[in-house]
Amino acid sequence: MNVSNETLEKRRKSAIGEKTAELLVRQISHELYNHALYRTFANYFAVRGLDKLETYYIGRADEEIEHHEWIVDRLNYADYEYAYPAVAAVEVEIKDKLDTFVQTVDKEIETTELIYEIVNAAKEENDWETFNWLQETLVDEQTEEEHISRKYLKVASQEDVDWITIAETVLTDYEEGQAADE
Ligand SMILES: [Fe+2]
Ligand SMILES: [Fe+2]
Secondary structure, eight states: OOOOHHHHHHHHHOSSOHHHHHHHHHHHHHHHHHHHHHHHHHHHHHTTTOHHHHHHHHHHHHHHHHHHHHHHHHHHHTTOOOOOOOOOOOOOOOOSHHHHHHHHHHHHHHHHHHHHHHHHHHHHTTOHHHHHHHIIIIIHHHHHHHHHHHHHHHHHTOTTSOHHHHHHHHHHHHHHHHHHHO
16 A cells, blocks of 8 residues: 555654644643633532532533543553643632532534544544543533533522532432443
């Protein structure tokens, strides 16, 4: 098989599609933004004395750091050179406690859409290595992130349940899920 000079020259340096890599760098910024957003929600509950929801959102924020690290490690592994992207400041209006849960689901849906864009780029660029890695890491993880976000929105939406009980239920379930993942 004759591999073109262009392909040889490119892949001697780096094993990732250019557009795919650019979108992954962009995703670093989104994951770090999600971290900051969830830390903001943690603060919201801390100042309102709902420590268990503070702990829950710190946990969610820590996961965002982890997602960003997966990307960073992969770009290093593929020998892609880049500079860290800017992360937008959190400008968010929190209407009430329930609103954080709605905003969390919406943010995770947006994140899934962004990741699908990267998957599509990898497909277009015939970058099956990154395509495969994306399925195993970010795509798989988004299934869980969206699922638990929807689940806790339902818990928080129960009209006849007080916030201490909601906090207890959410944190206990979240911690059990995290422990099961390890
Ligand atoms: Fe994430
Ligand atoms: Fe997760």
